[in-house]
Amino acid sequence: MTKVFVSAVINAPVQEVWSQVRDFNNLPEWHPKFSRSHIENGLPSDRVGCVRNFDIAGGGGTIRERLLELSDMDYSFRYCILTSPLPVERYVAQLTLYPVTVGDKTVGIWTAEFDVTDGDEAGVVKAVADDTFGKAFEILNDRLGRKT
């Protein structure tokens, strides 16, 4: 089992960051690594169990992920991969936002656990940790962060 843990400060209030990331269908709207997304079978994107179907930008293939848990109270959601070009199995990831009361900022923590089934484990970890999670936090801070 491989574990990935990425965390970052986002210089914006937690409610602002949450309203950007809460919609399970809008990842490509703000994350440059991804393009096109729809929720399968026309379900609402906050209906637990719904499946998002989206592409890796530049013809990198299609990913399908199922929403396992969504909590407005904890600013958190958890999901698993159903289909992916990455050689992974039993992939479960969770994003949680925490309020930083001193300074009214946000800490985002994004974790994943999975088995790498083929090839280069370090390459898969980099694709998840740096190119997906780390990049997401950079983009969120660029978009929403107060410039101080």
Add this chain to the structure above:
Amino acid sequence: MIKVYRSAIIHSPVDTVWKLVRDFNALPKWHPAIATSEIEGGLPADQIGCVRRFTRRRDGGLLREQLLSLGDDTRTFTYSILVSPMPVANYVASMRFTPITMQHATFAEWWAVFNVTTFAQQATADDIGDNVFVAGFAAIDKLLAGRKEAQ
């Protein structure tokens, strides 16, 4: 019951922060409001159930707090107040320290749940949140930043 929650960024790596705060007897080393501390009965400061006996700087007020849980992998500990000059009862508090990987910093959280026995509840909650929790975070940050510069 009333709940107080405060959190802050400490600009030092989590292992450095945890090494300082893990010691249940170390309050005078980092918290500006605390003058002295000892563990009763000469117990190790990481023995669950041990009691720290410490005094406030401003008035010498005595507090006794008992360690209820300590986790090195989660970098969390929980304690309860046995004796305090503050008008509180059933007071249980936790501190948790989480790595911020992209900034090599630490996310520090401190929260408490308790009853207030006299006095305006909110004033007591603000006093604990700001003068205990936030003052403590600022002191850790300053103390460790000073060490970094001294190296």
